[in-house]
Every structure is written in structure tokens, then in C-alpha cells.
Amino acid sequence: MSRQQAIVIGAGIGGLAMGIRLQSLGFDTTIVEKLDSPGGRAYVRHADGFTFDMGPTVITVPHFIEELFSLERDRADLATPDFPDEIVDESKRIKTGVSGGSNTSRYVKIVPILPFYRIYFDDGSFFDYDGDPVHTREQIQRLGEPGDLEGYERFHQDAKAIFDRGFLELGYTHFGTVGSMLKVAPDLIRLDAVRNLFSFSSKYFKSDKLRQVFSFETLLVGGNPLSVPAIYAMIHFVEKTWGIHFAMGGTGALVNGFVRKFEELGGKMLYNAEVTQINVTRQGRKKVATGITLADSSVLNADLVVSNGDWANTYGKLIDSKYRRWNSDIRIKLTQQSMSLFVIYFGFKADGHEADKLRHHTIILGPRYEELLRDIFGRKILAADFSQYLHVPTLTDPSLAPPGHHAAYTLLPVPHNGSKLDWQQLGEPLADTVLKFIDERGYLPGLTERLVHKSFITPDYFEHTLNSYVGNAFGPEPRLYQSAFFRPHNRSEDIANLYLVGAGTQPGAGTPSVMMSAKMTARLIAQDFKVANEIVNAQPEPKLTYR
Structure with missing residues (x-):
């Protein structure tokens, strides 16, 4: 047959x-x-x-x-x-540097990354998010305002409840009928998982910096922290439970x-x-x-x-x-489609000091948070300021660049092509502005002189090469x-x-x-x-x- x-x-x-x-x-x-x-x-x-x-x-x-x-x-x-159980139960969980699986190791080597992210604020201070309970609380104490440490304890408890219900129990649920959704709605309402994530994090933290730390991650999946439901607080526990790997x-x-x-x-x-x-x-x-x-x-x-x-x-x-x-x-x-991305790929000569300020994954937040998000998702304009995710994988794997060099990319959330922005005109100046910022703000001093490769993609790449409607980067926005x-x-x-x-x-x-x-x-x-x-x-x- x-x-x-x-x-x-x-x-x-x-x-x-x-x-x-x-x-x-x-x-x-x-x-x-x-x-x-x-x-x-x-x-x-x-x-x-x-x-x-x-x-x-x-x-x-x-x-x-x-x-x-x-x-x-x-x-x-x-x-x-x-x-x-060997995945969920912490006492039984596989903890290795190769993703916890022998079959994976036959095809690819996966290693853990620490910290998960270094998150820089516009004033130069930073938060190293590594999932370590002691270190996390020390940094909250250092960066936060009075009451924020107690707020974190409540956030931790409530985010875990959302993770347990929303990810471990419902993660594989296909909501193909209205009834399948209505059955779980009371639980999500009870967990306060339907309000927006930024509002959810603001319940626990007075510090603007900590509100950003515990809400920015949805941008990596196309979600606006000001509108994505708080069920996405589970991301904190997904990363904390199984770590970040490369x-x-x-x-x-x-x-x-x-x-x-x-x-x-x-x-x-x-x-x-x-x-x-x-x-x-x-x-x-x-x-x-x-x-x-x-x-x-x-x-x-x-x-x-x-x-x-x-x-x-x-x-x-x-x-x-x-x-x-x-x-x-x-x-x-x-x-409503998710935002798009502007990504600059660049190679540069190493000077041996790249790890002084940067980590494998570095988030560089701009002077504005909420208003920049409204510019990107709501007003759909290209603002003068920006936030970015800077990825330098050669800090972990030097084979991705010629000897004595680093490969990197930096990614900016930008409006999708429903904005009618002309990326043919905007792309090159924006790339130069961002790389100059990385240089002059001291993240990679002397980058302009050390640069040996630069290229970039815009929402046009998503629309015309990847066939994404209006150049969205992540599909329908997760509202x-x-x-x-x-x-x-x-x-x-x-x-x-x-x-x-x-x-x-x-x-x-x-x-x-x-x-x-x-x-x-x-x-x-x-x-x-x-x-x-x-x-x-x-x-x-x-x-x-x-x-």
C-alpha cells in the first residue's frame, strides 16, 4: 500500500x-x-x-x-x-551543558549561556539576569526602590502560578473551539494573567528599571509589553527553569x-x-x-x-x-500584526576588551520605554531614540569569525511596513547611527575604526524575501x-x-x-x-x- x-x-x-x-x-x-x-x-x-x-x-x-x-x-x-518529571522536578531535572539529551548531541552541541542577558539602562547601570535566586535578589536590592524586594517575592510566586497553569498544564492545548477557551478563562482571570504584562509587573515593582527587566522579554517574540497579556510572565519562569542555551x-x-x-x-x-x-x-x-x-x-x-x-x-x-x-x-x-525588525550584521577586529561591558546577549535600553513602545506599535513612527538587542556570539564561539575578529548583530524593534516608512532612504543612516552609538557610548569603543563588515535588513526583507504580510517579524501581535x-x-x-x-x-x-x-x-x-x-x-x- x-x-x-x-x-x-x-x-x-x-x-x-x-x-x-x-x-x-x-x-x-x-x-x-x-x-x-x-x-x-x-x-x-x-x-x-x-x-x-x-x-x-x-x-x-x-x-x-x-x-x-x-x-x-x-x-x-x-x-x-x-x-x-526529569524536566520539571528540580530534584530530578537533567542539568548538563549539552541540552540534557544524548540524542541532541549526535546532531549539534548546545551549551548554556550565563548570564542569560545583561540589561543596560540609559544611565549606564545594568542588571545581569542569570536566574540565580541570590544574585537576582541582590541586584533588585541594589537597583530597586524600597519595597521592591518584597514585591519580587510576590511576583515570583504569582509568575510561577501562571507558568504552572499556562505553560506546564495548558502549553500544548489547541484552542480550536470557543468552549476550549472558556473552560480555562476563569483560571487565567483568577491568576490576573489577562491584564497587560507591563501593568502586571508594575504591581510588584516601584522601580522603572525593574518594571522593564521583568517585561521586556516579550519583545523577543513580537509582543508589546504594554498590550501583551500577563500570561507571558511565564517567560521569566521558562528561562529560569531551563536556562538560556546557544x-x-x-x-x-x-x-x-x-x-x-x-x-x-x-x-x-x-x-x-x-x-x-x-x-x-x-x-x-x-x-x-x-x-x-x-x-x-x-x-x-x-x-x-x-x-x-x-x-x-x-x-x-x-x-x-x-x-x-x-x-x-x-x-x-x-x-494587528507584530512589529518588524531592523537588524545590523557587523564584523570587527577584536581588541581583547569586548567582554568588559558586553555579554553574549546584551539588551541596551534607551531613555524612553513606554513611549518608545507606543511609537513602534501604536504611532508606527521611527523615533530618534532606540533600544536594541546586541548579540556577540563569538564571545562563546570564536569559530564564527576569522581569527582576531568578532561577529555580531544588533537588532532594533521597528514598525512594520504598514507604517509606510521608506527603508531605502532610512536604512543606511540608521545603521550608521546605531553603530556610532555602540562605539561612542563605550559598549565597543573604537568600533568605527575596527569595522570590517556591515550589512543590514529592514522590514522590506521580511515582506519581500520572507513573504511576511506588511513585513511583520512574528506573525499576528500577541494581544x-x-x-x-x-x-x-x-x-x-x-x-x-x-x-x-x-x-x-x-x-x-x-x-x-x-x-x-x-x-x-x-x-x-x-x-x-x-x-x-x-x-x-x-x-x-x-x-x-x-x-
């Missing part, structure tokens, strides 16, 4: 995780990718002897990676606990490990293959995805299609509007009314045998979330195609009627 065929659109981390899971479910899977190599947002740029990860660099929950590398062909393992060789090494695993399981990669249409046919009253059409007009047929592409682009550009009612053009236009049931679903409501995975769907953006998304989508596929009887941990959902 012939095996069922599956197609995954997009070779980002979510698409690769999806492909690995589909192979373990028994499908013959092809991943099609527009670019010439894998990664998607995690694409790798090589220039002048430097290796630059273009996107995600923060790895959390290494258990998710180990689980993917442990899967076997035709042996779906979706019934095992999502968070086994793949030696860069995130691209992790991507290559996933490709190798996928191909070992029998999967097929197809590069330089841009999808122009998801093919849909009517079978009676039912609309069914039957495959894809590529830019060269070739057609690939399949029993199911999974899109790891941008949600709005998937429905708005790849599927004729006559097949869409739930994911209509009106809904796409009304959905309360765009979360859970109201966030795009992993199983299409409009078209049978069409599924979604990745940042734009549930549970959301970020490297761990897109891996969770792949498992959630795999469970839905397993239910629909009845290919894994051992799936006892999957959430039952009512049968959909496609019209």
Missing part, C-alpha cells in the same frame, strides 16, 4: 519540526523552501569570513529539541508526557541538525521552490487541499499540506478568496484578543487537509513555541488521519464541517 504524502511549506524551525513529526507519523514528507537553504527566519548569512545567524539566537527548553531528535520513522511518540556554530547548526534528522527519517528537502498557490478542490460541499503549485508552474500533489509560512500570506496570497470564509481578506486586514482561540488555528477551518504551524499560529512566536506548534499540529493530523492509535494525550475536538 502506498504511503500518504505530505507537503510542508517553509523550512524554518517550525517547518522542520513539523517534517520530522510527519515522518514519525508515517507520512512521506517533502519540505519546500523558497530560499536556497533552510532556516526561514533562522537563515544564515556568510560574508567576508563571518557567519551571521540572521534571526533567532536564544534557545530555551532544550527538552523540546531532544524530543525531536529522539523521534523515529513510523513511530509516533505523541502520548508521552510533554513535560516529564548552539555552537550558531542557530544555523541547529537548523542543519534538524535537516539531517529529517532526511535520515526519509524526508525530502526542496530548495529554490517558492509556492505560488495551495491547490484546493471541491469534493461535494467539502473544500480539500490537494497540493501546491510552484513558481515554475510545477504541481506537487499531496494528501495534506502544512504551511509554516506567514499566516496572512498563506491565506491571502496562496488561496483563492472563494475558498475562504473564516480566514477572509477582511480578517487579515483587521488583524489578548488575538490569543488562544482568537489566534489562527493549526487546523484550517476553511479547507480540509490544510494545517498551519509556526509563529503565526498557536501557541505563538519564539523558538520553543514553534516547536510546540509542530507537536500540536501533528496531534491534529494524527486524529484526522487516524494514523497513531497510541495518541492518548491528544486533545479531542469536534469534527469540523467545511463549507
Whole structure:
């Protein structure tokens, strides 16, 4: 009997995780990718002897990676606990420098990073966030105002309760019906997890600096701290529980490990293959995805299609509007998209003092916090001031640069292209301004003279190269009314045998979330195609009627 065929659109981390899971479910899977190599947002740029990860660099929950590398062909393992005791119970938790998994180590070496982040404030003071309970409290005592240490104890307790309920218990819940959301709403209200995160953190801290420390992280997944629900306080505990890690060789090494695993399981990669249409046919009253059409007009047929592409682009550009009612053009236009990014990749000569002020991950906050967020997300203007995330991976892995040099990138949250900003005019001056700031403020003194490579990407890259609607960097913005049931679903409501995975769907953006998304989508596929009887941990959902 012939095996069922599956197609995954997009070779980002979510698409690769999806492909690995589909192979373990028994499908013959092809991943099609527009670019010439894998990664998607995690694409790798090589220039002048430097290796630059273009996107995600923060790895959390290494258990998710180990689980993917442990899967076997035709042996779906979706019934095992999502968070086994050796991962959750601190007394049993695996604590190693290689992500806690022997299977991961066959493909990539992952090492812990300390501190997780060094966070600089505009006055030059800083907070080293490392998850150490004693050190954290010492810094709160030093930077905070009277009462902030007691406030942290309450924040810690309440954030843990949100983490326990929102991540450990509900993290893999697919909210495919209103009822599935209403069942958990009382708990989230009781935990005060529905107010915005900045307001939530402000309950516990008087110090503006500490309010920023305990709310900025959502920017790394496209969320505005002023509007993202406080359930995202769980990020603090996700990082505190499993730490921050780095793949030696860069995130691209992790991507290559996933490709190798996928191909070992029998999967097929197809590069330089841009999808122009998801093919849909009517079978009676039912609309069914039957495959894809590529830019060269070739057609690939399949029993199911999974899109790891941008949600709005998937429905708005790849599927004729006559097949869409739930994911209509009106809904796409009304959905608020996440901000975009301006990223500068630069290589420079080392002087031996890079570690004096910088760490592997450094957050440099500007003079304004709340008003800058309103400029980016609300007013959609490019302000004169900025905050940035500066990544210098060669402090951990010198192999990413020529001898005697460092590779780095610095990332600025900026408005998406709904702003109508002209990045052809703005890009070069902004890059020069930011690098001059890093030099003159003493983060990398003499950088201007030591610079040997500079390049950058703007929201135009996200829109035209990565095919993200209005150049968003993280999919729909994670606001309360765009979360859970109201966030795009992993199983299409409009078209049978069409599924979604990745940042734009549930549970959301970020490297761990897109891996969770792949498992959630795999469970839905397993239910629909009845290919894994051992799936006892999957959430039952009512049968959909496609019209």
C-alpha cells in the first residue's frame, strides 16, 4: 500500500519540526523552501569570513529539541508526557551543558549561556539576569526602590502560578473551539494573567528599571509589553527553569541538525521552490487541499499540506478568496500584526576588551520605554531614540569569525511596513547611527575604526524575501484578543487537509513555541488521519464541517 504524502511549506524551525513529526507519523514528507537553504527566519548569512545567524539566537527548553531528535520513522511518540518529571522536578531535572539529551548531541552541541542577558539602562547601570535566586535578589536590592524586594517575592510566586497553569498544564492545548477557551478563562482571570504584562509587573515593582527587566522579554517574540497579556510572565519562569542555551556554530547548526534528522527519517528537502498557490478542490460541499503549485508552474500533489509560512500570506496570497470564509481578506486586514525588525550584521577586529561591558546577549535600553513602545506599535513612527538587542556570539564561539575578529548583530524593534516608512532612504543612516552609538557610548569603543563588515535588513526583507504580510517579524501581535482561540488555528477551518504551524499560529512566536506548534499540529493530523492509535494525550475536538 502506498504511503500518504505530505507537503510542508517553509523550512524554518517550525517547518522542520513539523517534517520530522510527519515522518514519525508515517507520512512521506517533502519540505519546500523558497530560499536556497533552510532556516526561514533562522537563515544564515556568510560574508567576508563571518557567519551571521540572521534571526533567532536564544534557545530555551532544550527538552523540546531532544524530543525531536529522539523521534523515529513510523513511530509516533505523541502520548508521552510533554513535560516529564526529569524536566520539571528540580530534584530530578537533567542539568548538563549539552541540552540534557544524548540524542541532541549526535546532531549539534548546545551549551548554556550565563548570564542569560545583561540589561543596560540609559544611565549606564545594568542588571545581569542569570536566574540565580541570590544574585537576582541582590541586584533588585541594589537597583530597586524600597519595597521592591518584597514585591519580587510576590511576583515570583504569582509568575510561577501562571507558568504552572499556562505553560506546564495548558502549553500544548489547541484552542480550536470557543468552549476550549472558556473552560480555562476563569483560571487565567483568577491568576490576573489577562491584564497587560507591563501593568502586571508594575504591581510588584516601584522601580522603572525593574518594571522593564521583568517585561521586556516579550519583545523577543513580537509582543508589546504594554498590550501583551500577563500570561507571558511565564517567560521569566521558562528561562529560569531551563536556562538560556546557544548552539555552537550558531542557530544555523541547529537548523542543519534538524535537516539531517529529517532526511535520515526519509524526508525530502526542496530548495529554490517558492509556492505560488495551495491547490484546493471541491469534493461535494467539502473544500480539500490537494497540493501546491510552484513558481515554475510545477504541481506537487499531496494528501495534506502544512504551511509554516506567514499566516496572512498563506491565506491571502496562496488561496483563492472563494475558498475562504473564516480566514477572509477582511480578517487579515483587521488583524494587528507584530512589529518588524531592523537588524545590523557587523564584523570587527577584536581588541581583547569586548567582554568588559558586553555579554553574549546584551539588551541596551534607551531613555524612553513606554513611549518608545507606543511609537513602534501604536504611532508606527521611527523615533530618534532606540533600544536594541546586541548579540556577540563569538564571545562563546570564536569559530564564527576569522581569527582576531568578532561577529555580531544588533537588532532594533521597528514598525512594520504598514507604517509606510521608506527603508531605502532610512536604512543606511540608521545603521550608521546605531553603530556610532555602540562605539561612542563605550559598549565597543573604537568600533568605527575596527569595522570590517556591515550589512543590514529592514522590514522590506521580511515582506519581500520572507513573504511576511506588511513585513511583520512574528506573525499576528500577541494581544489578548488575538490569543488562544482568537489566534489562527493549526487546523484550517476553511479547507480540509490544510494545517498551519509556526509563529503565526498557536501557541505563538519564539523558538520553543514553534516547536510546540509542530507537536500540536501533528496531534491534529494524527486524529484526522487516524494514523497513531497510541495518541492518548491528544486533545479531542469536534469534527469540523467545511463549507
